[in-house]
């Protein structure tokens with residue numbers, strides 16, 4: 779499996795994968811995906827397998843909070859048929875390495891309270907719960923905030 783930067787020609791594949799990963803309203807519109815891909819402090823990585831098949835992708839970035847540089851995981855999407863084969867773990871490790879090099883001390887993220895698979899995945903990767911944001915998704919589903927020291 780190859781981990782590489784996302785390219786402009788990946789857009790349709792990334793959009794389709796995000797639609798396959800999240801219910802309408804939580805999955806992004808094309809405009810939202812384009813915004814997160816282009817935002818200057820963000821980067822996007824693709825896990826490619828076989829004949830240029832996208833097995834998964836991630837978008838992450840950096841932000842400043844009280845003077846400290848934080849990493850933020852914006853999304854991490856793995857094809858349903860490719861799950862539990864370490865694709866997500868490899869993408870997450872690539873994000874963590876890139877953020878460490880950039881000087882980030884902590885990686886933060888939000889995950890829906892009903893997304894037990896992702897919570898299990900993040901806990902396995904050393905994240906701890908730090909809080910809860912009411913109505914973060916669709917105005918009615920809470921998010922858990924999680925973080926991990928880099």
Ligand SMILES: CC(C)(COP(=O)(O)OP(=O)(O)OC[C@H]1O[C@@H](n2cnc3c(N)ncnc32)[C@H](O)[C@@H]1OP(=O)(O)O)[C@@H](O)C(=O)NCCC(=O)NCCS
Nearest residue numbers: 799854855856861862863864865866867895896898899902
């Ligand atoms: C969460 C997600 C990215 C995990 O990707 P993945 O490639 O399946 O993860 P890995 O194979 O690297 O899993 C590593 C470990 O994480 C944990 N884990 C992964 N999926 C899990 C699940 N469904 N339930 C519980 N633990 C899980 C396990 O400990 C797993 O190790 P194991 O398979 O040896 O038990 C994937 O399920 C996904 O794309 N979900 C839909 C999109 C999503 O919710 N993204 C996160 C948004 S915040």
